Amino acid sequence: MxxxxxxxxxxxxxxxxxxxxxxxxxxxxxxxxxxxxxxxxxxxxxxxxxxxxxxxxxxxxxxxxxxxxxxxxxxxxxxxxxxxxxxxxxxxxxxxxxxxxxxxxxxxxxxxxxxxxxxxxxxxxxxxxxxxxxxxxxxxxxxxxxxxxxxxxxxxxxxxxxxxxxxxxxxxxxxxxxxxxxxxxxxxxxxxxxxxxxxxxxxxxxxxxxxVNPVAKTADRIDQRVLFVDKAAKTAALVDVLSLESVDRALVFARTKHGADRIVRALDKAGLPAAAIHGNKSQNQRERVLAAFRSGSVRTLVATDIAARGIDVAGISHVVNFDLPNVPESYVHRIGRTARAGAAGVAISLCDAEERPYLKAIENLIRCSIPTVDKRGEVVARAEPFRRDAAAAADASAPTRTKPVRSRSKRRPGSAEGRQAGGVAVAPAKTEQRPAGKAGRERVAAPSAPAAAAPRAGRPAQQGAPTRGKSRSASREPASEAGFASMAFMRPVRRPRPDERASAGRPTR
Known part of the structure; x- marks a missing residue:
């Protein structure tokens, strides 16, 4: 050598x-x-x-x-x-x-x-x-x-x-x-x-x-784990992780400076003293924070990737990725802050649904699957690699959620409920219910002539005046012919001119 x-x-x-x-x-x-x-x-x-x-x-x-x-x-x-x-x-x-x-x-x-x-x-x-x-x-x-x-x-x-x-x-x-x-x-x-x-x-x-080839190997002494959690529940999960008795000194990584400050406030509120280090801190503030972290008076340090460069603190028992990095190599550098000088360490990553692709890229880089744990840190299963084809298949098999299309008139108490026709959600006919004291009559808008042009995917062809709203379905799938037929009554009705009303013998509104 x-x-x-x-x-x-x-x-x-x-x-x-x-x-x-x-x-x-x-x-x-x-x-x-x-x-x-x-x-x-x-x-x-x-x-x-x-x-x-x-x-x-x-x-x-x-x-x-x-x-x-x-x-x-x-x-x-x-x-x-x-x-x-x-x-x-x-x-x-x-x-x-x-x-x-x-x-x-x-x-x-x-x-x-x-x-x-x-x-x-x-x-x-x-x-x-x-x-x-x-x-x-x-x-x-x-x-x-x-x-x-x-x-x-x-x-x-x-x-x-x-x-x-x-x-x-x-x-x-x-x-x-x-x-x-x-x-x-x-x-x-x-x-x-x-x-x-x-x-x-x-x-x-x-x-x-x-x-030189990018660093892709993590230390064998680092116990890596991943906790799948909803994005809104990440802070609570972090509190649970840091409340473990085995956590001696933890380094938490956040994606943004403001995110780091929010984490510190949440941990302080939970009775877990913490401090943040990022680009908005003055040099004197950074030095005081690092001194407190080294001495142990502050057990948790929250940092961004850039601010963490140059930090060399011994005795870090846990590294927590509050936000997974979008660069896989950054994961290796992050967790490398623990398990130094022959010691053992733990690296826990909080992964929400949007970060699954980041996790997959990390596992591809380090060439191993990271075990899944619960909030107590106990291993419950191996993390399944994220596959785009599997995700697409899951989305295709999931039931389609549709929303009823709103009519142009306001719904009043007693109006008919929306109907499903041909698998497409449609609104009730434009019906105006009148109280019984006012002759109890109801007027229903007459349907217009069926569309001559072929409908585009997912939308009916329309004639006459343009609609104020757009018919849409949550699945964005083409509607069936039956669906289009049932939606014909939703087209706007052209109001006749006064001379047409007179000739038709209808009273003018």
Whole structure:
């Protein structure tokens, strides 16, 4: 097996790797480090958790160590710029850079939003070797002339697809336009949308492309379960799951920021202290929440996928997917937060009817069927794989529900009930009941002539004035001939002109 010592890294970096118990490079590191050391631009397709941070951090540190910069750098200058989509991920990258470069005399800085900008301006005052930043805060610093980007030697875009999803891509384009033309550019992304391909084509020169297969295997020590529940009952089911005595520390994943806040309020109301972490929280709030979660004063942390990037908390006993992810690989990364360092863990997913396709995609990725459990966590059955053909057959065999078509007149007490004719729901004849005190007469609208044209599927052909309403059935199936015949009386009646009424001898209303 290849070791880091064979990659040509500087001795201080190898020493730091050995102290961190990193002896063998991961596949993405093995593919990416040599070309980056050679000065080539690179596009890396890799998921979170594959070791891609070291894949770009190690060769960058090696370059800075072997090619020292000026002893007194100019104000605000940066040699290596690393952009990340979230504050947590940016902080995690900087921590890794400090670990790998602990024996190098390099100056590093972190520029992220949610905290005061003044300490960051001060840190950049005398220039830095490595700056890890989020795009928005970097532009704030540039607008205040606190950072200079015309001296950047290496640019790294990490989680480029997440930047696209979060709306940072235009800001990234502006940042790239401020950099010198002669530089080394590295881009890492889990997926490669067309916008990212276009960005890479414009900012890179003949890049090397490396890729590793997406993470598809879950830890054997993770006990995976799925609980099928109605969407409206998910919160109650989550309370039941978290009320189990075996839950020591739980990480709950929600799809949206507002959804995470709603979950926290519901858990607090149920007597289960919880806290949320997402993009609307300030950095100080995030740090306080993570500190409370690590200490155990808060047993449940509710997070979104993006905010959870960079969270590294030991001792998580349960991961709960309140909302199933629509990207199967995200499921693997979510539940990978538990069962670390040889410990066991539990992953429970709350799945409603709309999320069945997501579950099927997840089971296809991990190549196993997730057991079904009840609210107490006890296994009741194996989860049946979701099949579109089976679902279609079930829908076809289900009884068709129809709704009676409303007539144009208001229903009055004593009117005839709707009738079924030819399998199509129809409304009663347009009948107006008069009280007995008013001669007790009833007038029935006469049916119009039958339609000459063939009816379209599911609707009768109509003549005369257009109807105010539309006849419809819930099943949207073509109606039978008998049905159309019975619906003839529902067509509107053309009212005769006054001269026609006179000739007919009918009294004018």
């Amino acid at each position: 290849t070791e880091f010592s064979t990659l040509g890294l500087a001795a201080p970096i190898l020493r730091a790797l050995a102290e961190a118990n990193h002896t063998h490079p991961t596949p993405i590191q093995l593919q990416a480090v040599p070309p980056v050391l050679a000065g080539r631009d690179l596009v890396g397709i890799a998921q979170t958790g594959t070791g891609k941070t070291a894949a770009f951090a190690l060769p960058i540190l090696n370059r800075l160590a072997t090619h020292p910069g000026p002893a007194r750098p100019d104000k605000g200058t940066v040699r290596a710029l690393i952009l990340a989509p979230t504050r947590e991920l940016a902080g995690q990258i900087l921590d890794s850079v400090k670990i790998y470069g602990r024996h190098l005399r390099l100056k590093t800085a972190l520029a992220i939003g949610g905290v005061s900008i003044n300490p960051q301006i001060k840190a950049l005052a005398h220039g830095v070797d490595v700056l890890v930043a989020t795009p928005g805060r970097l532009m704030d610093l540039h607008n205040q002339r606190a950072v200079r980007l015309d001296r950047v030697e290496v640019l790294v875009l990490d989680e480029a697809d997440q930047m696209l999803d979060m709306g940072f891509i235009q800001t990234v384009r502006r940042i790239v336009g401020l950099l010198p033309a002669h530089r080394q550019s590295l881009l890492f992304s889990a997926t490669m949308p067309k916008e990212i391909e276009s960005l890479a084509a414009k900012m890179m020169r003949e890049p090397v492309q490396v890729a």
